[in-house]
Amino acid sequence: MKRILFLLMLLASLAWVLPPVWATSPSTEQLAASMLDHIHEATAISEGRGKRVVNIFFDPNCPYCHKLYNDLRPWVGKDNLELRWIPVAILTPSSMTKAAAILQAPSRLQAFYKNENDYDFNPSGSPGGGIDPAKVVEPQTRKAIDANDAVLKRAGIYYAIPLVVFRNKAGRAELSIGAPQSDKQLKDMLASVE
Template sequence: MMKRNLFLLMVLANLAWVQSPVWAASPSAEQLAARMLDRIHEATAVPEGQGQRVVNIFFDPDCPYCHKLYNDLRPWVGKDNLQLRWIPVAVLTPSSMTKAAAILQAPNRLQAFYENENNYDLNASGSPGGGIDPAKVVEPQTRKWIDANDAVLKRAGIYYAIPLVVFSDKAGKAELFIGAPQSADQLRAMLASVR
């Protein structure tokens, strides 16, 4: 079952950078995005940047497509009044929870997040994915934070679709994007539309 879920996750995450629901039936992508934004205050994030234009990014520390999105966003950090809010979830691998915990339990969460991404596939434990060493102990509060992050996805009816980007556009409409962009132009257009 785990292999099947991993395969489905990879298929979903590799979808074109599209604005569409995970499945063809209702609700619409806008409705899913609105559900998520209504509950985004329940999520524990690692903020990057100080801007007023907020982009929420659900990521798994072991997700290769999340890592690609991280790399693609580097030129945008600190520009155009953008704030990236990286929201760790634990849905991909057995080490996802302990790596997400290592990020959230660190004295400097942003630095721990950078360690995970900048050393991707280079971690000392030899486990695939993120470069941060997994936490030896997941503190109860940390588990609650990660479970709450996962719940924001699940309450919206979205499972294992990461990376997932959600924000309000300039018209105030909730927007949802799944996967890593296929081009710099797609990423630029998405970021330009953020309110």
């Protein structure tokens, strides 16, 4: 009994010395900044050209990523906005081979469009993205997709997609997980991009 009492007192005294767990956890801004610090390591497919850059991590089989793709159609090429789609392979076994099919295509953008525009209608019958999986994943393609995945992992974020990361007009890093719930939310987010 004395040992238990001693251990409880020891733990209570440590509570005054050690910072609480939440005090050492990174903020959303810190996570976003970490991702932006490493974004140059990612391989992306760009839509539009502009100084206002929005990075979007997506899995070819992700239904929420597909929703975000559809929601962003009216914004492509407008307001000096560039959308950088960064493929990751985290949801299903065919995610890697579909991401590879996109990155190994002669036109990555057209392959990306094929995946999204034919979502759930691919001839192979596998759920998700509409592109046929690559039969062979070339080593440099696997390395690129692994690097994309690593940007998420390094920030401590993994299965949270779609994940949107950008700098706001105040220069702070921001991230948003999941597809915005309304047109207003999407419009407000895009309006805040630096």
